[in-house]
Amino acid sequence: MIKYIGSKRRLVPQIGAMFSRMGAASALDLFAGTTRVAQELKRRGANVCAVDTARYSEVLAQCYIACDAAALDRRHLADAMDFLQGLQGEDGYFTETYCRRARFFQPSNGRKVDAIRNALDSVFSESALYPILLTSLIEAADRVDSTTGVQMAYLKKWAPRSYNELELRVPDLLSGRGVALRADATRVVALLPHVDFAYLDPPYNQHSYFSNYHVWETLVAWDRPVHYGVACKRLDCKEPSTRSVFNSKREIKAALQGVITELQADIVVLSYNDEAWMGLDELVELCAARGEVEVLSFESKRYVGAQIGIYNPVGDKVGRVSHVRNLEYLIVSGQAADVRRVAHAAAAPAVCPA
Ligand SMILES: C[S@@+](CC[C@H](N)C(=O)[O-])C[C@H]1O[C@@H](n2cnc3c(N)ncnc32)[C@H](O)[C@@H]1O
Numbered sequence: 498m499i500k501y502i503g504s505k506r507r508l509v510p511q512i513g514a515m516f517s518r519m520g521a522a523s524a525l526d527l528f529a530g531t532t533r534v535a536q537e538l539k540r541r542g543a544n545v546c547a548v549d550t551a552r553y554s555e556v557l558a559q560c561y562i563a564c565d566a567a568a569l570d571r572r573h574l575a576d577a578m579d580f581l582q583g584l585q586g587e588d589g590y591f592t593e594t595y596c597r598r599a600r601f602f603q604p605s606n607g608r609k610v611d612a613i614r615n616a617l618d619s620v621f622s623e624s625a626l627y628p629i630l631l632t633s634l635i636e637a638a639d640r641v642d643s644t645t646g647v648q649m650a651y652l653k654k655w656a657p658r659s660y661n662e663l664e665l666r667v668p669d670l671l672s673g674r675g676v677a678l679r680a681d682a683t684r685v686v687a688l689l690p691h692v693d694f695a696y697l698d699p700p701y702n703q704h705s706y707f708s709n710y711h712v713w714e715t716l717v718a719w720d721r722p723v724h725y726g727v728a729c730k731r732l733d734c735k736e737p738s739t740r741s742v743f744n745s746k747r748e749i750k751a752a753l754q755g756v757i758t759e760l761q762a763d764i765v766v767l768s769y770n771d772e773a774w775m776g777l778d779e780l781v782e783l784c785a786a787r788g789e790v791e792v793l794s795f796e797s798k799r800y801v802g803a804q805i806g807i808y809n810p811v812g813d814k815v816g817r818v819s820h821v822r823n824l825e826y827l828i829v830s831g832q833a834a835d836v837r838r839v840a841h842a843a844a845a846p847a848v849c850p851a
């Protein structure tokens with residue numbers, strides 16, 4: 498899994514437990530990012546739709562969500578991986594831009610990326626394996642990058658991992674059905690079919706994912722964009738069309754309100770953290786349009802779920818706060834009985850990855 502700011506690695510068991518407690522069959526991850534949450538829901542049997550505006554997120558979703566591992570020709574995949582891994586490195590845009598002008602990767606690895614990415618287009622562009630192989634390349638590059646996890650800058654001194662050789666690995670594919678959609682949540686939400694369970698994890702402040710992960714955008718688009726600045730960001734990072742309304746303090750509330758009210762889902766789970774522009778009370782008020790609301794908070798270190806607030810359908814608090822030092826929140830909304838059932842599942846202590 499790639500390094501991704503705001504990725505919900507630690508909340509995955511709780512969100513998965515909520516889905517299972519609902520006895521749900523269909524699910525939506527509307528701001529899917531790494532697709533980590535969508536993957537967990539698929540693992541638990543959901544027919545998942547993963548939506549995001551990012552090109553790389555769509556590729557990850559095509560690989561992990563849309564592809565059915567049970568229907569895949571493993572031998573064919575292994576042969577393709579061997580072929581790509583065996584290619585000689587070659588100089589190209591990626592090496593020149595991200596390894597010489599900027600220093601996101603060692604040139605020897607950049608040359609491998611150039612060669613593999615070119616071969617993906619020339620040999621595999623029509624193949625069902627394409628998103629799986631491209632995901633493998635993105636993840637391989639991520640393992641040998643020289644950043645702190647965002648691509649606004651690279652480290653002054655090469656990261657130790659950057660000296661490792663780029664190695665393609667077969668992604669951990671999942672059996673089952675799903676859909677990958679590259680779309681703006683605010684535009685697509687009204688067109689999406691009803692789901693039992695929806696998870697929303699939008700950006701909540703000025704940090705643009707398009708700029709933060711511009712190298713992955715370019716690796717997928719493979720369009721040799723004009724770039725600017727020390728980090729060699731794509732020129733279109735400056736264009737309004739690549740900005741999310743969720744990165745605008747002025748627009749975020751209306752955008753979120755639109756999404757929350759238009760979504761057709763029995764249960765909506767909204768992620769929130771304390772770096773957000775919007776306050777918890779404002780979000781609870783928005784979610785109250787869907788019925789009862791419960792807020793669950795998760796302490797970052799011990800990671801024990803705690804139910805901190807119960808709100809009635811008009812947003813008045815009717816429950817008691819039991820924890821105050823928490824960092825991550827899940828705001829659950831829907832019909833009262835469903836909300837209680839689901840919130841109870843997540844509040845139970847869960848075994849979490851370290
Ligand atoms: C907090 S991250 C989601 C992280 C994800 N839950 C994970 O665990 O990897 C927010 C995501 O919203 C996406 N995004 C931003 N604006 C969007 C929009 N208008 N519609 C859909 N996705 C959007 C970003 O590309 C980013 O991947």
